[in-house]
Amino acid sequence: MFLKSIEIRGFKSFADKTxxxxxxxxxxxxxxxxxxxxxxxxxxxxxxGEQSARTLRGGKMDDVIFAGTQFRKPVGxxxxxxxxxxxxxxxxxxxxxxxxTRRIYRSxxxxxxxxxxxxxxxxxxxxxxxxxxxxxxYSLIGQGKIDAILNGKPEDRRALLEEASGIVxxxxxxxxxxxx
Ligand code: ATP
Ligand code: MG
Numbered sequence: 595m596f597l598k599s600i601e602i603r604g605f606k607s608f609a610d611k612t613x614x615x616x617x618x619x620x621x622x623x624x625x626x627x628x629x630x631x632x633x634x635x636x637x638x639x640x641x642x643g644e645q646s647a648r649t650l651r652g653g654k655m656d657d658v659i660f661a662g663t664q665f666r667k668p669v670g671x672x673x674x675x676x677x678x679x680x681x682x683x684x685x686x687x688x689x690x691x692x693x694x695t696r697r698i699y700r701s702x703x704x705x706x707x708x709x710x711x712x713x714x715x716x717x718x719x720x721x722x723x724x725x726x727x728x729x730x731x732y733s734l735i736g737q738g739k740i741d742a743i744l745n746g747k748p749e750d751r752r753a754l755l756e757e758a759s760g761i762v763x764x765x766x767x768x769x770x771x772x773x774x
Contacts (some may be wrong), residue, residue, distance in 0.1 A: 599613055642672045655704075693709050
């Protein structure tokens with residue numbers, strides 16, 4: 595499974611619909627300071643369900659919506675979609691392409707969609723569980739994250755290994771059934 599492309603519209607500095615295609619192998623994003631490189635990784639984190647505005651380098655969640663510039667009016671909606679190639683069945687869903695979308699309106703209301711069908715945040719979290727891709731997954735290594743892992747508490751390091759070994763979904767199911 596791999597990330598084929600990302601479509602960003604009205605999110606942070608991406609006022610217009612912007613689609614970035616990724617090939618297999620390594621992609622590097624280069625550009626001057628403030629040109630929006632980190633906004634791309636923020637977009638990925640955000641679709642995967644990031645709830646902390648601070649992690650997204652903002653004060654409140656609707657700060658992710660394009661706020662306008664000297665030349666452009668603000669917009670009312672931010673939307674990001676990840677297009678994933680799932681031909682190897684890495685994601686537990688019967689589609690060879692999976693599109694995960696999140697949108698937010700100025701009212702602060704967030705919507706999540708899997709293949710254009712509305713779903714809950716929980717469904718998105720469930721879809722990526724044990725794949726290393728979730729917002730806390732090891733496939734998104736932010737600035738300072740390596741230090742945090744190396745100097746972190748043993749429990750946090752254990753959580754990372756559990757995700758890598760694919761047992762998080764069983765733990766989650768166990769906790770869920772113990773609640774009932
Ligand atoms: P650096 O090389 O310094 O890390 P970068 O390429 O990672 O820079 P980003 O941090 O991704 O740059 O982008 C910052 C830019 O995004 C700033 O110019 C900021 O004004 C703009 N920006 C962030 N949020 C919004 C928003 N809601 N509306 C409009 N522009 C925004
Ligand atoms: Mg940056």
